[in-house]
Amino acid sequence: MSVADLTTSPVASTYTKTSSRLPSPQLSLSSTRLSVHFSRSPRPNPRAQNFKITCSVNQAPSPVAVQTEEAKNKSECFGVFCQTYDLKAEEETKSWKKLINVAVSGAAGMISNHLLFKLASGEVFGPDQPIALKLLGSERSFQALEGVAMELEDSLYPLLREVSIGINPYEVFEDVEWALLIGAKPRGPGMERAGLLDINGQIFAEQGKALNAVASRNVKVIVVGNPCNTNALICLKNAPNIPAKNFHALTRLDENRAKCQLALKAGVFYDKVSNMTIWGNHSTTQVPDFLNARINGVPVKEVIKDHKWLEEEFTEKVQKRGGVLIQKWGRSSAASTAVSIADAMKSLVTPTPEGDWFSSGVYTNGNPYGIAQDIVFSMPCRSKGDGDYELVKDVTFDEYLLKRIAKVHVLCTD
Numbered sequence: 362m363s364v365a366d367l368t369t370s371p372v373a374s375t376y377t378k379t380s381s382r383l384p385s386p387q388l389s390l391s392s393t394r395l396s397v398h399f400s401r402s403p404r405p406n407p408r409a410q411n412f413k414i415t416c417s418v419n420q421a422p423s424p425v426a427v428q429t430e431e432a433k434n435k436s437e438c439f440g441v442f443c444q445t446y447d448l449k450a451e452e453e454t455k456s457w458k459k460l461i462n463v464a465v466s467g468a469a470g471m472i473s474n475h476l477l478f479k480l481a482s483g484e485v486f487g488p489d490q491p492i493a494l495k496l497l498g499s500e501r502s503f504q505a506l507e508g509v510a511m512e513l514e515d516s517l518y519p520l521l522r523e524v525s526i527g528i529n530p531y532e533v534f535e536d537v538e539w540a541l542l543i544g545a546k547p548r549g550p551g552m553e554r555a556g557l558l559d560i561n562g563q564i565f566a567e568q569g570k571a572l573n574a575v576a577s578r579n580v581k582v583i584v585v586g587n588p589c590n591t592n593a594l595i596c597l598k599n600a601p602n603i604p605a606k607n608f609h610a611l612t613r614l615d616e617n618r619a620k621c622q623l624a625l626k627a628g629v630f631y632d633k634v635s636n637m638t639i640w641g642n643h644s645t646t647q648v649p650d651f652l653n654a655r656i657n658g659v660p661v662k663e664v665i666k667d668h669k670w671l672e673e674e675f676t677e678k679v680q681k682r683g684g685v686l687i688q689k690w691g692r693s694s695a696a697s698t699a700v701s702i703a704d705a706m707k708s709l710v711t712p713t714p715e716g717d718w719f720s721s722g723v724y725t726n727g728n729p730y731g732i733a734q735d736i737v738f739s740m741p742c743r744s745k746g747d748g749d750y751e752l753v754k755d756v757t758f759d760e761y762l763l764k765r766i767a768k769v770h771v772l773c774t775d
């Protein structure tokens with residue numbers, strides 16, 4: 362299966378949004394109840410599709426199928442989330458912001474098991490931002506999702522106002538303002554991330570269509586499932602009604618890894634490293650940019666005089682860190698990935714510190730660096746804290762950096 366197979370025009374216009382609506386929880390500020398919805402509206406199993414369907418990977422679930430299955434939807438509140446109380450009666454919650462809807466796919470997986478608790482704690486959106494978590498799983502993971510919801514319940518997070526569980530992205534993504542697309546097969550030892558495309562690409566075509574049909578029109582999408590740059594491109598191509606700019610491929614983990622290695626070499630704490638760009642793909646061809654990065658505000662090359670180390674050992678260490686970790690753990694990084702997803706979100710919802718920037722895999726149209734149009738490529742970004750970002754203009758290039766970027770660039774457009 363090629364990328365082109367998965368990025369042809371969507372058929373979401375035939376989907377009737379209202380026809381599949383569940384009786385979703387209505388949260389009013391005056392009176393609300395915490396609720397966990399369990400919705401089992403079936404969807405075609407994407408993994409099964411990979412084997413059974415070879416020519417119709419771009420089909421959205423037909424409206425007829427959605428309506429027929431609607432009767433089977435199950436929706437019920439769960440334990441403590443069924444309590445009803447008056448939010449306005451509570452002094453503390455009166456000043457809270459409007460509830461924000463966040464969808465997480467692969468919610469029963471390793472990364473989500475760390476991330477969900479960070480989101481519910483208020484770490485990402487702040488202490489006055491109530492949150493609804495919409496967890497997407499599959500038939501196979503449904504019981505595990507229930508377990509996740511139970512653990513969220515038992516954590517007593519004041520900001521966590523709703524938890525819903527489903528296996529149909531057309532339901533789970535309804536009106537979401539953030540979609541964290543994690544659910545996808547991880548690689549094992551000895552594999553390249555690109556080797557996952559045949560298995561995972563279809564998931565992101567389907568989820569792009571679902572987002573296009575039912576999500577908030579300004580939804581911010583962070584694609585984590587590998588190969589994440591290609592999957593992000595597949596996803597955005599299947600969601601033409603959502604700005605392409607809103608789609609991100611997670612390269613924040615690479616940025617964090619690069620900062621750690623530079624700090625280690627320079628003998629400083631890692632918060633002294635700034636302006637760290639990862640150019641390109643979340644893959645072994647990525648380019649960690651030590652030319653523009655700074656330590657204590659000073660260019661890295663002035664602090665670390667061993668330029669051979671920067672070009673060779675440092676670069677390779679960052680590029681291959683994920684694979685080395687798999688060799689050690691027997692599975693891919695989960696906790697540090699969850700941290701980096703939270704970091705990536707925080708970077709979009711808080712203003713970027715003056716003079717600094719962060720890396721994200723974003724859509725290249727209109728980029729000022731000469732990177733090919735119409736791909737997803739990690740580049741330096743700044744945000745005003747409104748969820749949006751702009752590309753940083755004042756970066757410098759030397760021959761080494763240009764050559765390295767050109768190499769990824771060729772690979773990206775292959």
Ligand SMILES: NC(=O)C1=CN([C@@H]2O[C@H](COP(=O)(O)OP(=O)(O)OC[C@H]3O[C@@H](n4cnc5c(N)ncnc54)[C@H](OP(=O)(O)O)[C@@H]3O)[C@@H](O)[C@H]2O)C=CC1
Pocket residue numbers: 408467468469470471472473497498499500501502543544545546547548560564584585586587589610611612614615643693694695698
């Ligand atoms: N961009 C980045 O920086 C990083 C990306 N990753 C990627 O994130 C993804 C998720 O990783 P992680 O949470 O550790 O993985 P887990 O195996 O713990 O969970 C992945 C979830 O994905 C869903 N899934 C969908 N299709 C498949 C499939 N064919 N095989 C297995 N699971 C499938 C499953 O949930 P369900 O049954 O509910 O659908 C599963 O629970 C992987 O693709 C991994 O490579 C990992 C680290 C860093």
Ligand SMILES: O=C([O-])CC(=O)C(=O)O
Pocket residue numbers: 547548554587614643682683684686687693694
């Ligand atoms: O290496 C992997 O497959 C998981 C991953 O993306 C990472 O840890 O960077």
